[in-house]
Amino acid sequence: xxxxxxxxxxxxxxxxxxxxxxxxxxxxxxxxxxxxxxxxxxxxxxxxxxxxxxxxxxxxxxxxxxxxxxxxxxxxxxxxxxxxxxxxxxxxxxxxxxxxxxxxxxxxxxxxxxxxxxxxxxxxxxxxxxxxxxxxxxxxxxxxxxxxxxxxxxxxxxxxxxxxxxxxxxxxxxxxxxxxxxxxxxxxxxxxxxxxxxxxxxxxxxxxxxxxxxxxxxxxxxxxxxxxxxxxxxxxxxxxxxxxxxxxxxxxxxxxxxxxxxxxxxxxxxxxxxxxxxxxxxxxxxxxxxxxxxxxxxxxxxxxxxxxxxxxxxxxxxxxxxxxxxxxxxxxxxxxxxxxxxxxxxxxxxxxxxxxxxxxxxxxxxxxxxxxxxxxxxxxxxxxxxxxxxxxxxxxxxx
Amino acid sequence: xxxxxxxxxxxxxxxxxxxxxxxxxxxxxxxxxxxxxxxxxxxxxxxxxxxxxxxxxxxxxxxxxxxxxxxxxxxx
Amino acid sequence: xxxxxxxxxxxxxxxxxxxxxxxxxxxxxxxxxxxxxxxxxxxxxxxxxxxxxxxxxxxxxxxxxxxxxxxxxxxxxxxxxxxxxxxxxxxxxxxxxxxxxxxxxxxxxxxxxxxxxxxxxxxxxxxxxxxxxxxxxxxxxxxxxxxxxxxxxxxxxxxxxxxxxxxxxxxxxxxxxxxxxxxxxxxxxxxxxxxxxxxxxxxxxxxxxxxxxxxxxxxxxxxxxxxxxxxxxxxxxxxxxxxxxxxxxxxxxxxxxxxxxxxxxxxxxxxxxxxxxxxxxxxxxxxxxxxxxxxxxxxxxxxxxxxxxxxxxxxxxxxxxxxxxxxxxxxxxxxxxxx
Numbered sequence: 014x015x016x017x018x019x020x021x022x023x024x025x026x027x028x029x030x031x032x033x034x035x036x037x038x039x040x041x042x043x044x045x046x047x048x049x050x051x052x053x054x055x056x057x058x059x060x061x062x063x064x065x066x067x068x069x070x071x072x073x074x075x076x077x078x079x080x081x082x083x084x085x086x087x088x089x090x091x092x093x094x095x096x097x098x099x100x101x102x103x104x105x106x107x108x109x110x111x112x113x114x115x116x117x118x119x120x121x122x123x124x125x126x127x128x129x130x131x132x133x134x135x136x137x138x139x140x141x142x143x144x145x146x147x148x149x150x151x152x153x154x155x156x157x158x159x160x161x162x163x164x165x166x167x168x169x170x171x172x173x174x175x176x177x178x179x180x181x182x183x184x185x186x187x188x189x190x191x192x193x194x195x196x197x198x199x200x201x202x203x204x205x206x207x208x209x210x211x212x213x214x215x216x217x218x219x220x221x222x223x224x225x226x227x228x229x230x231x232x233x234x235x236x237x238x239x240x241x242x243x244x245x246x247x248x249x250x251x252x253x254x255x256x257x258x259x260x261x262x263x264x265x266x267x268x269x270x271x272x273x274x275x276x277x278x279x280x281x282x283x284x285x286x287x288x289x290x291x292x293x294x295x296x297x298x299x300x301x302x303x304x305x306x307x308x309x310x311x312x313x314x315x316x317x318x319x320x321x322x323x324x325x326x327x328x329x330x331x332x333x334x335x336x337x338x339x340x341x342x343x344x345x346x347x348x349x350x351x352x353x354x355x356x357x358x359x360x361x362x363x364x365x366x367x368x369x370x371x372x373x374x375x376x377x378x379x380x381x382x383x384x385x386x387x388x389x390x391x392x393x394x395x396x397x398x399x400x401x402x403x404x405x406x407x408x409x410x411x412x
Numbered sequence: 413x414x415x416x417x418x419x420x421x422x423x424x425x426x427x428x429x430x431x432x433x434x435x436x437x438x439x440x441x442x443x444x445x446x447x448x449x450x451x452x453x454x455x456x457x458x459x460x461x462x463x464x465x466x467x468x469x470x471x472x473x474x475x476x477x478x479x480x481x482x483x484x485x486x487x488x
Numbered sequence: 489x490x491x492x493x494x495x496x497x498x499x500x501x502x503x504x505x506x507x508x509x510x511x512x513x514x515x516x517x518x519x520x521x522x523x524x525x526x527x528x529x530x531x532x533x534x535x536x537x538x539x540x541x542x543x544x545x546x547x548x549x550x551x552x553x554x555x556x557x558x559x560x561x562x563x564x565x566x567x568x569x570x571x572x573x574x575x576x577x578x579x580x581x582x583x584x585x586x587x588x589x590x591x592x593x594x595x596x597x598x599x600x601x602x603x604x605x606x607x608x609x610x611x612x613x614x615x616x617x618x619x620x621x622x623x624x625x626x627x628x629x630x631x632x633x634x635x636x637x638x639x640x641x642x643x644x645x646x647x648x649x650x651x652x653x654x655x656x657x658x659x660x661x662x663x664x665x666x667x668x669x670x671x672x673x674x675x676x677x678x679x680x681x682x683x684x685x686x687x688x689x690x691x692x693x694x695x696x697x698x699x700x701x702x703x704x705x706x707x708x709x710x711x712x713x714x715x716x717x718x719x720x721x722x723x724x725x726x727x728x729x730x731x732x733x734x735x736x737x738x739x740x741x742x743x744x745x746x747x748x749x750x751x752x753x754x755x756x757x758x759x760x761x762x763x764x765x766x767x768x769x770x771x772x773x774x775x776x777x778x779x780x781x782x783x784x785x786x787x788x789x790x791x792x793x794x795x796x797x798x799x800x801x802x803x804x805x806x807x808x809x810x811x812x813x814x815x816x817x818x819x820x821x822x823x824x825x826x827x
Contacts, residue, residue: 018453019470020418029809031465031481054415057746066811072494135458136671137441160416164460167443235416238455238463263808268477290470291455291463300462398746407816408748411804415654417744430603436667456744457671 019290021105022351023262032267033067033266039274040069047226048072048207048273049371052079052233053399054261060408062263067086071399072274075371076404077209081157081194082109082397083369086314089192090115090350093154094343095348097128104145105139105188106154109397110131114390123169134372135230136165136189139228140172145202153189160191160235162326169328169335176334183334190337194313197244202321204252208370211254226310227371229255229273233268234288239304241296242286249284260288287322307332316393317366328378365392375402375409416457417466421450431456490588497582497616506614510578513599518575518610526610528575532634533665536571538562538716539630547590547624548669551660551679554627557755560684561706562631563605567689567760568640568702571633573605579610583622594625605684607631621716622653636758639693643721643761650700651767652725652787653760655688655780656681658710659738659752669740671807674744676737683756697766705757708818710786711750711761711803715817718802724791727805727815733782750805751818761789 017025026349040046050056056076059065065074078084090113097104097120097329104120105230111130124130129149155165169189203209205331210226215254232245237258248256255276257267276283286292306329313325328336338345361381367373375381375394385391387403394402419431420437427443427483441460442448454461495502518526542558552560559576566573574679578598582591602609660681667674685704693699699720703713709731714725727750734742734749742749758778760761762770774780791802805815 016467016471018418018420019465019474020453021466022470024476024808024810027480032477033809035481054746060813061807063809063811063813064806066807067809137459137462142488161458163444163462164441164458167460169442171443235455236418236461242416264474264477267482271480290466290472297444299446299465342479356484389437407819408815409814411801411812411814417745417748421540433744435678435735436674436740436744438674459656 018399019264021056023264025264027266029067029267032264032271036271036274037069037074038074039105039271039278041275043274044071045073045150046228046277047371048229048231048232049075049077049227050079050233050237050259051077051185053397053401053404054235054406055079055231055233055259055266056401057399057408058261058263058266060404060410062266064263064266064313065141065266065410067267068270068278069094072270073097074270076368076401077371078199078203078318078369079244080160080390080394080397080399080401082113082368083365083393083400084105084115084194084315084318085110085192085393087115087352088119088318089190089312091352092180092345093190094120094123094128095356096152096337097123097130098126099341099344101148102150103129103131103142103308104152104154105131105133107134107156109399110154110156112387112396113393114396120279121383125369135167140168140184140187142182143184150188152187152341152375153187155189155191157191158194158196158233158236159239159304162308163239163241163297163304164238165189165193166300166303169332170303171306172335173332174256179286188335188337191308191328192314193324195324195326196233196245196311199311199315199321200230200245201247202324203318203370208318227254228277229257231269231273234258234260234265234292237286237288237292237296239296241295242284242292243294244296249282253282255282258286258292260291276352292404299348319370363380363392365402368394375405377394378402414454415449416462419456421452421454424448424450429454431460431461439473491589492582492584492591492616494584494587494616494618499526503614506580508592509595510609510612511597514578514602514609515593515599516608516610518608519627524691526575528610530631531574532572533637534571534635535599535628536566536569536633536635538565541625541626542564543623544665545623546665547594549664549668549680551664552682552755553594553597553624554617555594556682556778558600558627558629559598559605559607560682560755562629563607563686564758565686566631566633566706568641568704569635569684570639570689570693570702571635573607573631573633576602576629576630577605577631578609578627580612580614580617581622582614582623584616584619586624590624592743596704596743601684605686613766625691635679640704641699643717643723644698644789646721646723646761648723648789648792649764649822650771650789651762651764651785652714652727652789653762653767653770654705654710654733654784654786655685655758655760655774656732656782658705658754658757659739659742659749660735661755662709662752663741665736666745674741676741678735678737681754681756683779685756685758685779688774688777689758691773691777691780692760695769697773698763699760699772700763701761703759705754705759709750709752709754710759711748711815711818714803714815716777719762722792722795723789724802725787725804726790726802726812728786729787729805729807731784733784746750750815
């Protein structure tokens with residue numbers, strides 16, 4: 014008898030029905046339940062596999078701030094654009110970033126004014142371009158959560174090591190514009206400030222507060238593969254929220270939803286790792302060590318959410334040679350000069366900042382699918398492949 | 413951006429390996445892994461392997477999920 | 489090593505060099521006559537006329553090259569309106585510095601594809617632009633075909649219950665091209681499905697199946713074509729994801745890259761709307777043809793209501809859970825320069 018590899022086994026159709034039934038039983042009599050995930054890839058899976066249709070009417074899966082492209086703040090976008098426009102400098106970026114709207118037009122719009130852009134799929138691609146085009150400065154616009162940060166850290170440590178051995182191996186024309194963000198710290202900040210709220214052990218939250226209330230969290234499986242499930246223990250311990258680390262196959266997500274409902278039914282709040290085939294409690298120690306070697310925490314702004322303390326990553330001084338914010342200090346400070354008003358004003362009519370908190374659905378936005386479409390996005394949620402609005406427009410449940 | 417796909421390791425040399433899935437293969441960096449064995453399924457993200465998939469653990473997880481569903485069905 | 493020079497576009501003896509290569513690749517008496525226009529016989533009741541330009545990068549790929557694409561693309565546009573493709577024009581815009589042997593290969597491919605498709609390249613043009621102003625070569629082909637009266641494949645008489653059929657595996661072309669673009673680094677035995685489909689279409693029409701609508705699946709894939717049909721004819725369509733024929737490698741790349749199969753470009757596939765009762769007959773005819781071996785029934789017309797409820801998605805696809813989700817028209821340039 015051949016065993017299916019895990020990823021195929023967790024997509025087995027015969028398990029879907031029983032899990033859906035089990036969810037219905039757990040959900041009965043619970044009243045409205047809001048479960049939030051914080052990963053664009055989870056939202057894609059939910060839509061792709063039609064999972065919302067399997068849930069009883071009182072259970073809702075809500076997309077939280079899980080799209081790193083969507084939360085990249087305007088000052089960082091303006092910085093990236095300034096570097097792309099700078100003579101002799103090429104901005105290497107993930108494709109999604111190119112169409113994100115900002116005052117004065119997106120990165121792609123800037124191409125018409127001479128901005129040099131290259132689409133890359135990884136930091137390694139950007140480095141390869143730098144090695145090939147020695148006469149130009151190549152800046153890698155590093156956007157993403159921990160999953161994407163780890164490869165960049167590995168790349169930079171290897172680069173630094175090679176350069177230490179032989180000057181010829183150094184790639185002095187390569188640098189990284191660090192726009193990476195951290196998920197656990199973001200959740201802590203959002204819950205701590207009340208922007209997200211939990212139905213804690215003391216009962217439902219008080220009316221009149223801003224945040225939508227969450228009964229359970231589905232935690233990002235691949236971020237957790239890097240940082241470990243224990244990185245999220247504070248959710249249960251400090252905030253009393255049932256939390257489950259989940260993979261991306263239908264069975265992963267349905268089993269996770271069932272677990273959260275079961276916890277709610279029993280009135281408990283625990284952290285459980287249901288992606289144990291890829292996630293260890295301590296995570297990937299080697300990846301964590303490399304990240305710690307290269308990066309230090311800093312406060313970071315999240316588009317639409319303001320500054321969330323300790324949620325950003327800056328390159329340590331030992332890596333200053335590869336730090337675009339150090340190399341191009343003047344260009345970067347000039348890029349935001351005079352733009353403050355535009356930055357404040359932005360997103361008129363765009364509900365992105367509420368969509369990413371799960372307090373509005375894409376369909377609540379009057380522009381969704383009419384004025385705001387991927388070819389003409391008003392906000393970042395419609396641009397990125399991990400953006401809630403785009404995913405819902407392209408893969409959402411048919412009414 | 414957190415899309416990481418399981419692909420099987422078919423050869424390795426130092427910090428690099430070749431992974432394959434469905435007739436598609438790619439060279440990837442193993443710099444983020446402590447060890448990997450040929451035949452392992454690796455989670456690949458942006459050209460790097462970020463974790464080894466523990467197939468045995470997967471089977472145990474799945475059995476637990478199935479058992480739960482059976483119990484539920486039986487108890488209904 | 490010989491290269492295209494600016495002089496090759498000047499209309500003099502250097503241009504004749506290129507014309508010479510074209511003439512031996514295309515073997516057409518019309519072309520050889522060297523007139524400013526080819527004067528052609530009329531071979532049918534109605535004339536079908538189409539045009540297409542090709543800017544694909546890279547120029548050469550497993551399964552074909554820009555030349556083969558240029559012929560097949562135009563042939564297929566004629567075939568799917570029910571016309572017999574017969575005569576093609578070939579306009580070349582060459583970049584200074586294009587190696588001559590690449591030009592010869594491309595024109596040779598065009599000649600082979602034309603021969604297979606039963607069409608003649610009867611007229612052409614050559615221009616050369618300075619280095620840096622073109623990507624090696626751009627090709628425009630326009631085509632004439634002849635269609636009988638009374639044959640309407642525009643979907644005017646689609647009915648609820650009609651079957652949606654695709655002629656074979658989806659996404660082969662898109663994933664072949666994508667795999668070759670820098671930075672992705674994926675290797676596979678995948679090849680473009682680029683092929684002339686006049687024979688397949690004829691087999692389908694001759695089968696006696698009542699065919700309401702045909703479309704060549706190119707950019708934007710099945711999703712684009714179905715959304716176009718839906719808008720054009722006010723019909724609602726449902727597709728079954730599991731019924732889509734997909735090669736293993738395309739499925740793998742779809743997972744790895746997060747690209748939806750229905751949105752992937754093809755260059756040798758058609759979608760047909762066929763009367764419900766004739767689906768089996770249509771499939772049998774396609775299976776018997778070399779370019780239709782993997783033809784499959786993939787969905788149905790579920791409504792012909794020209795005025796649907798607002799917000800109602802008209803093209804939907806059944807997911808793993810059994811629920812229907814939107815099958816949206818693909819947006820933006822996920823994959824530029826695919827054909």
